[in-house]
Amino acid sequence: MLCPCKSHATYDQCCKPFHDHKSTPQTPEQLMRSRYSAYALSKIDYIIETTDKGGPQYDPDLSAWKSSIAHFSQTTAFQNLTILENAPIDETTATVTFHATLRSIRGEDLSYTEKSLFKKKKGRWLYHSRVI
Numbered sequence: 001m002l003c004p005c006k007s008h009a010t011y012d013q014c015c016k017p018f019h020d021h022k023s024t025p026q027t028p029e030q031l032m033r034s035r036y037s038a039y040a041l042s043k044i045d046y047i048i049e050t051t052d053k054g055g056p057q058y059d060p061d062l063s064a065w066k067s068s069i070a071h072f073s074q075t076t077a078f079q080n081l082t083i084l085e086n087a088p089i090d091e092t093t094a095t096v097t098f099h100a101t102l103r104s105i106r107g108e109d110l111s112y113t114e115k116s117l118f119k120k121k122k123g124r125w126l127y128h129s130r131v132i
């Protein structure tokens with residue numbers, strides 16, 4: 001199976017080792033891609049563990065957050081991902097701008113462009129917040 005992050009690599013050779021905790025994304029873009037494919041494959045715990053606890057996206061109500069991620073994952077078709085820009089700020093901060101092509105199961109276009117902020121903590125890149 002091709003990786004849902006649209007890297008053109010197979011899932012086994014792309015995001016699966018990250019989802020299986022066999023390796024850790026070395027760049028913010030790898031983390032971003034692995035989170036996109038985690039949404040596509042309903043790897044809910046992966047989304048939570050790669051979200052910065054100090055950021056606004058982290059919801060301490062884990063059961064509500066898990067059901068909201070599960071609902072989103074299961075009612076959305078993850079059609080494409082395009083990385084538009086990688087912008088390292090310093091060794092532990094970077095932004096990645098991407099366009100996600102998404103469609104709801106009802107057929108609504110949910111596509112959007114986001115500039116995401118990533119922070120490296122304890123050697124691991126984490127998603128912090130949406131900048132734009």
Ligand SMILES: [Zn+2]
Nearest residue numbers: 003005014015
């Ligand atoms: Zn991938």
